Amino acid sequence: MxxxxxxxxxxxxxxxxxxxxxxxxxxxxxxxxxxxxxxxxxxxxxxxxxxxxxxxxxxxxxxxxxxxxxxxxxxxxxxxLGSQREFNGAFHVVNRYDDYTKLGPDRWYAALGAVSKHPDENLLIVQMGTALTADSIICRGEGEYEYLGGRIAPGPTMMFKSLQQGTARLHVPSGTYQTFPQNSSDGISTGITDCVRGFISGGLEAVGEAAKPKLVITGGAAHYYEKAFERYFPGYLIEDNLVITGLSLRIRSENEE
Structure with a gap:
């Protein structure tokens, strides 16, 4: 230490x-x-x-x-620090990305951080930042995991800004989620929320219902969507600082060698 x-x-x-x-x-x-x-x-x-x-x-x-x-x-x-081919520390994670050097390191270290907090579980880790990502971790046995890769889409803020910049009549403030939006602000916020929901649902379906993945969400925009997540993804968790946790795991393991 x-x-x-x-x-x-x-x-x-x-x-x-x-x-x-x-x-x-x-x-x-x-x-x-x-x-x-x-x-x-x-x-x-x-x-x-x-x-x-x-x-x-x-x-x-x-x-x-x-x-x-x-x-x-x-x-x-x-x-x-970039992504790794595999992590050997308190647990073992094999990186299945085609070229691990091309994997955004924030995704890799967030995955390590999530595994450390939820041992021996299958996980879908969603990061809500400039980009929206959903990465899958499968537990293959006690302390043994595979990082399978994941989806990437524009983050909520980028979606909102692209509508403002790419259209003539949608320069409106953000609104709130409504079942039947009756103004443009609410319509945009509802549409973006639906996009996020569909994105996460696709990630969960890919892992498979039988695997019962735990949904872990992190990132600056996560708390904004709490009500929608509670409605559509019961049992989900919002956890901050997963990247810092993952970095710490790597540094500690290398200092112990």
């Missing part, structure tokens, strides 16, 4: 950055930003207060975002 002192884990997204000290990954901080100036200021503040000596980062954000973080923390070694 001493080897991880002043070591930090960072999950860099397109609109938020989550961080935690490697020794206490359950205690996370969040930096939100709307532009690179705001990001640089927030990261500079983090750097000044935390004084990291080593950072392990996971990112699928735009390269400008990652480079901004690296420039601000130029005196600290930053290691960008």
């Amino acid at each position: 001493q080897a991880l002192k002043r070591t930090y884990l960072i999950d860099i997204g397109n609109s938020a950055l989550k961080w935690a000290e490697a020794t206490t990954p359950q205690n996370t901080g969040v930096i939100t930003y709307g532009d690179m100036v705001m990001l640089a200021e927030q990261v500079r503040d983090f750097y000044r207060h935390q004084r990291p000596e080593l950072i392990y980062a996971c990112t699928v954000a735009h390269s400008v975002i990652a480079s901004t973080v690296q420039q601000v923390c130029e005196r600290t070694r930053i290691e960008l």
